[in-house]
Every structure is written in C-alpha cells, then in structure tokens.
Amino acid sequence: MDDAKSANVALVIETMYQVAANPDAWQQLIEALADAGDLQEMPSEAATDMARSLDVARLTARPEEGPVSSGRNDIGWIVLSSRRKALAANSLAHEMMDAGLGGLKLGAELAFEDPANGEALVRALNQSRAQPSGQTILRLDRGEDGPCFAYVAPARALPGVADAAAVELATDDQAFALIFPAVEETGRLWASIRESFGLTPAELRLARKLRDGRSLKEAADELEVSVNTLRNQLRAIFDKMGLKRQSDLIRALTQLSSVASAIEAQTPAMIPPASADAPPVVAITLRDGRRLAYRDYGDPDGRSVLFFHEGLGSSLLPPGAQGLARELNLRLICAERPGFGQSDPSPDYSFDSVADDMVELCDQLGLTDVRISAILSGAPSAMQTAIRLGKRAAGVLLCSGRPPRPVSEVRTRNALTLFRSRIENNPWVIETFYAILRLRLSAQLVDRIVRGSTANSPGDAAYFAQNAHIASYIATYVGESLARTSRGAADEVKAFRRARNLTVAELSCPLEVWHGEEDVFAPLADLLDYLGDKPREVRVFPGVGHLMALKHWDEVLRRAAA
Structure with missing residues (x-):
C-alpha cells in the first residue's frame, strides 16, 4: 500500500477511535472515508487497530444486562440513599474505599477517615440535585496518597446500578450513585468540570492542553498567551479543584474521563420498551x-x-x-x-x-x-x-x-446519504462501525441521527x-x-x-x-x-x-x- 493510501487508512482508524469514545463523531467518518476512496479489503496492518477501537467502545459502553459490575471491571460504584446510607456497591468500590478513604458497610452511612470528605459529599449531593444534568464531580482527600475524584449522579440514571438496588430505590427517588474511576482513558467531561468547580473558559482550555500532554510553554504558544498568564490560570485551577501539583491535575482529568463516558452512555432514557400492544416475538x-x-x-x-x-x-x-x-x-x-x-x-x-x-x-x-x-x-x-x-x-x-x-x-445530500454510500465503498469498516454503534446505542443518539436525517x-x-x-x-x-x-x-x-x-x-x-x-x-x-x-x-x-x-x-x- 502506498504512503498516501496508508495515511488515509490511518485517518479512518483514528476517526473510528473517536466514534468509539463518542458516537456523535460518526459524522466525522464521512470525511475520513471520502479521503480513503474505494478500499474493499481491510489492510492487514489495520486489523489490530480496528479491534482496539472496539475495546474503546466496550470501555465506554453501558452494560448490556445486570449491574455495572458485571459489565465493567474498571468502574467502582456505590448506591447511596437520600440519607447517605450505602444501599449497594461493587467489589471495586470496596477496594477504593479501603485504599485510604474509609469504611464501606451496606446499610450504614458512608464513613470517611477524613471528616472533610463527608462534608464534601454532602455539598456534592446538594449540587447534583441543583444541576440540570444531575451530575457533579466530587473531590476526596486521601492524605499522603493525594486526592481522588468521583462522579455523583442520580442512581436512576444508571440502569445497571439501579437494578442492583431496585427494592430500596422503589421507595427512595433521591438515591444517588457515587462512581469511581480506576483506569486512565480520555473522554468528554469538560462541562461537568466547569459546573462542578466553576472553572472559567480560559481555565478549561488550559486544562485540556495539559491533559493532552502539552507543557505550559507549548500551551502558551498554541493559545497565544504568555506563560505567566497560564501560571496564574493554573493556580486558579489548583485552588478550585483542591490540587497542589500539575501531575495531580492530569491524573484526575484522565481518570475522570472514563467515568464521564460511562455516565454519558447511560444517561436516561436508554432504549425504551416496546409498546404494550405489540405482540411477542x-x-x-x-x-x-x-x-x-x-x-x-x-x-x-x-x-x-x-x-x-x-x-x-x-x-x-x-x-x-x-x-x-x-x-x-x-x-x-x-x-x-x-x-x-x-x-x-x-x-x-x-x-x-x-x-x-x-x-x-x-x-x-x-x-x-x-x-x-x-x-x-x-x-x-x-x-x-x-x-x-x-x-x-x-x-x-x-x-x-x-x-x-x-x-x-x-x-x-444529507449526512446519512453520504455516510451510506461511503461506507459501502469501504466494507472493511462496516462490521466494526456497527459493532461500536451497538455498544454505544442510546435513545438520545438515535434521536440525534433521525433529526439529522431530516435536514x-x-x-x-x-x-x-x-x-x-x-x-x-x-x-x-x-x-x-x-x-x-x-x-x-x-x-x-x-x-x-x-x-x-x-x-x-x-x-x-x-x-x-x-x-x-x-x-x-x-x-x-x-x-x-x-x-x-x-x-x-x-x-x-x-x-x-x-x-x-x-x-x-x-x-x-x-x-x-x-
């Protein structure tokens, strides 16, 4: 395969990674496939990368059945009642709590070694109830081990989690889930960070650059501001997020990304049930x-x-x-x-x-x-x-x-028409694309696609x-x-x-x-x-x-x- 064709294939694969992490990026695939031209067979060097794009989709996908613990080994979760009692949790959440945070006992109020963490949880729960999305980010201190972060979201927004505490949730519509990351993957969480910590647009731009591996000088060149300006913004980020080091910020952002994707994939409502008058299959x-x-x-x-x-x-x-x-x-x-x-x-x-x-x-x-x-x-x-x-x-x-x-x-020609014709010309992409779509399917995604098709x-x-x-x-x-x-x-x-x-x-x-x-x-x-x-x-x-x-x-x- 010549260099130009290899570059075009690489662009398609890179785009498939974006689709895997964020299904809305499927429209970007239209442009990538246009550059790829007409390629019938999957290049041998692309097979491994295409499989990895499916791994990304699985990481960020909703569980297909049962509680989150059966579908995701990288996410720890605790269901909390309106009185902050632990109703249900998976094994990873127990491990996370034992690793410097405190004790976790089902039926009892969540207990932290540092009382400040309990106060922070109360504030996060109140903030989540006031947020339109119902989601916020909680900072928890682990002493010498440094801070860790978790998401707080309504338990009913996460079907697998809700199933694990269905009986208790039936009488407690104010229950929330505390969700811990345990892997480092990228994703889209900037809106939640802005709402949770009050970061300004300039501070968010800097956080993105640092998360993506830029130094302060590189970020300053790309944002066309001085290094001193960015130092001031970084201090403000540290103050607002309760951090001390740049490495803590980068770790927190990458860890939170995986949970952001998981929550995004599970926000209500998922696929609605069939209408009551439909006969059985x-x-x-x-x-x-x-x-x-x-x-x-x-x-x-x-x-x-x-x-x-x-x-x-x-x-x-x-x-x-x-x-x-x-x-x-x-x-x-x-x-x-x-x-x-x-x-x-x-x-x-x-x-x-x-x-x-x-x-x-x-x-x-x-x-x-x-x-x-x-x-x-x-x-x-x-x-x-x-x-x-x-x-x-x-x-x-x-x-x-x-x-x-x-x-x-x-x-x-609308986006669906272009996509259909171009994916037919590159059948090596089809199976992976539909497998990703299946993993990341939601009612909201279908709604956006249908609305786009009516343009x-x-x-x-x-x-x-x-x-x-x-x-x-x-x-x-x-x-x-x-x-x-x-x-x-x-x-x-x-x-x-x-x-x-x-x-x-x-x-x-x-x-x-x-x-x-x-x-x-x-x-x-x-x-x-x-x-x-x-x-x-x-x-x-x-x-x-x-x-x-x-x-x-x-x-x-x-x-x-x-």
Whole structure:
C-alpha cells in the first residue's frame, strides 16, 4: 500500500477511535472515508487497530444486562440513599474505599477517615440535585496518597446500578450513585468540570492542553498567551479543584474521563420498551437449524401480509399496528432478517438467501396468498421474496424503497446519504462501525441521527417535531434490531454493494411504489432505475421524505387490505 493510501487508512482508524469514545463523531467518518476512496479489503496492518477501537467502545459502553459490575471491571460504584446510607456497591468500590478513604458497610452511612470528605459529599449531593444534568464531580482527600475524584449522579440514571438496588430505590427517588474511576482513558467531561468547580473558559482550555500532554510553554504558544498568564490560570485551577501539583491535575482529568463516558452512555432514557400492544416475538427453526424470529399482528385468519423492516429495524411495527390490522382483517407478519433482532445470523447473507428464509417461513405458516410490503432497505429482500414465491405472491408495495444501486448525485445530500454510500465503498469498516454503534446505542443518539436525517426534508422535520412518540418508537425499533448482534446490519450493507447488478425481471405479481417527494435519502430515480417497467403505479407524496411510511402508516395498511 502506498504512503498516501496508508495515511488515509490511518485517518479512518483514528476517526473510528473517536466514534468509539463518542458516537456523535460518526459524522466525522464521512470525511475520513471520502479521503480513503474505494478500499474493499481491510489492510492487514489495520486489523489490530480496528479491534482496539472496539475495546474503546466496550470501555465506554453501558452494560448490556445486570449491574455495572458485571459489565465493567474498571468502574467502582456505590448506591447511596437520600440519607447517605450505602444501599449497594461493587467489589471495586470496596477496594477504593479501603485504599485510604474509609469504611464501606451496606446499610450504614458512608464513613470517611477524613471528616472533610463527608462534608464534601454532602455539598456534592446538594449540587447534583441543583444541576440540570444531575451530575457533579466530587473531590476526596486521601492524605499522603493525594486526592481522588468521583462522579455523583442520580442512581436512576444508571440502569445497571439501579437494578442492583431496585427494592430500596422503589421507595427512595433521591438515591444517588457515587462512581469511581480506576483506569486512565480520555473522554468528554469538560462541562461537568466547569459546573462542578466553576472553572472559567480560559481555565478549561488550559486544562485540556495539559491533559493532552502539552507543557505550559507549548500551551502558551498554541493559545497565544504568555506563560505567566497560564501560571496564574493554573493556580486558579489548583485552588478550585483542591490540587497542589500539575501531575495531580492530569491524573484526575484522565481518570475522570472514563467515568464521564460511562455516565454519558447511560444517561436516561436508554432504549425504551416496546409498546404494550405489540405482540411477542416468536420464531421458527429453519432447515439449517437457524432461528428466524417474527411478530404476528392482527387477525390469525385474515389476509396475509409479509412486511420487511428497515436496515436498522426489527419486527416492531408502529404503535397501533395490532389493532388496525385486526380492524382491516389482516394477518400482518414482520420477520427479522438474519442477524437482526432475535434472528440468528446467516453464514452467507444475500438478498436471495433472505428470500429463501422468507419462503420457508411462509411454508411453515401455511401462507398461500401473500401480499408483500417493505420500507427503505427492506426493498431488495422483498422483491427477491416475491420472485421466489411466484404465484403465491399477490402483490408488492414498496414504501421509500432503497435499491441495490449507488446513490445518484442529487442537488442536496444529507449526512446519512453520504455516510451510506461511503461506507459501502469501504466494507472493511462496516462490521466494526456497527459493532461500536451497538455498544454505544442510546435513545438520545438515535434521536440525534433521525433529526439529522431530516435536514433536507422540511416535511420530515416538521412531522418528527410534532409527533414526540415517533422518537421513542424509532429508538426501540433500532434497539431491538441490535439487541443480540450487529451482524445483520453489517451483512446487509455489504449485500447492497454485491447486488448492484440485481434485477427484478422475473417478478410476476403487481408492483406499486409509494415515495416521499422530499426523499434524498433514497432517491426515487434510483429506485425506478432498479425496477424498470415493473411498477404498475407510482405514487409520490408531497411534503414528506423518507419518513413517508410512518406518516402515512394507516394508508399503507389500508392499501395492503384493499
């Protein structure tokens, strides 16, 4: 590999580290991938670094189940009642307290060797209750061993911690968690430091420089101020944070970073639960032993509709789907494609192999007259399934369909469109990216991504803003998609690139296309190029983009029942 290409690969890997520590940095990956060009295989020298980016993501990820101690060995935590009694703690917190801080006994008030630490804890708890974020930083003195720092945050903000003291928390909504760092990793904690210690913007800038390894002189040159000015700022930082040496400051900042990332990943709310009216996920066992999961909505004796979800989706359909399907005499089946949701991954994922699985699902369920509907990235799988079903397929309705084609150049391209096209050109990044996304997923992150995706569609932006429940639904939908693995999402993106010569020439049933006029995420021209002369009807909805199916969900089901 030449030097220029190696430099571009290094830039992508560096960006993956940023994404691993802070999922919002995924947009920076767009620019890095643009410089990388078109690189199909992972360079051998990149494999280790890509694996390390996953380690960073695991370090800063929320625990997938159980208390924090089972998911993170680098974080010590204590749950404190409103009266400062220890309700629960992990082994690392006991070690931290024993190492010069005091005693930790469950059911008793936290006891410090230095009474000043108890007073500092009271102040930190009061400050946390007054902070909008509910988080603050606590300085604790360990005598000759120097100070250490911990986060104070509402216990309910940390699901794993809250689970460990669920009974006590049920009657104490003022419980807080005291969270200790035990590793040195970088992260984003500057807002908490400013709020906790009252540092000025200039003092924060200096703290950043020192944490990043700059000397006072180097920091002065970069900030274009005198060394004496920075010395004065450093003294102010020491006074406000209760420190004496520059080395203590750097250690404190790097230690706190790991906890900052952990708390950021666990702030409420995480992925919301599915709506109460959604049927349970069930599954069949395929001939090769894999599990294929699905939800079965509506009337068991009604007209059969096989629904294909989005590329980061699950079998969870929009709220109200169960009741509306019953009203319309529909049996609405949404299967989770291999590697999505509760379905096992496929060893050889392709749109043809997905179609084979769906035909086997129809066989096992005894479906003989099947209507098919799909949204966005579910379109190619739906089309191949309709072809495989032959005369058993009564018709296909594609909503905002994404074809296996490169996205055409349009006047405006949003961040998701650019990201999708560039990650397809560099499939060596896909698996790691989706694995990081799965580790760092939160309702807030999904909300930000969806809002960003509506940037070029005023109709989508207005719809999303006016329907608060949609954000919760999409977060749950994406969360279910990645619940067990990210393999399905990664495998499908690769399948899109491999299938660029796929056609629908063998389709024999009627085909309808519904599309949003403002959809730049999946442009209609690309879809029609893929479908050729097969569509019997193309309906374009004004004032909406790729959220068309959500906005017109009732119409989608009524059309399937017509």
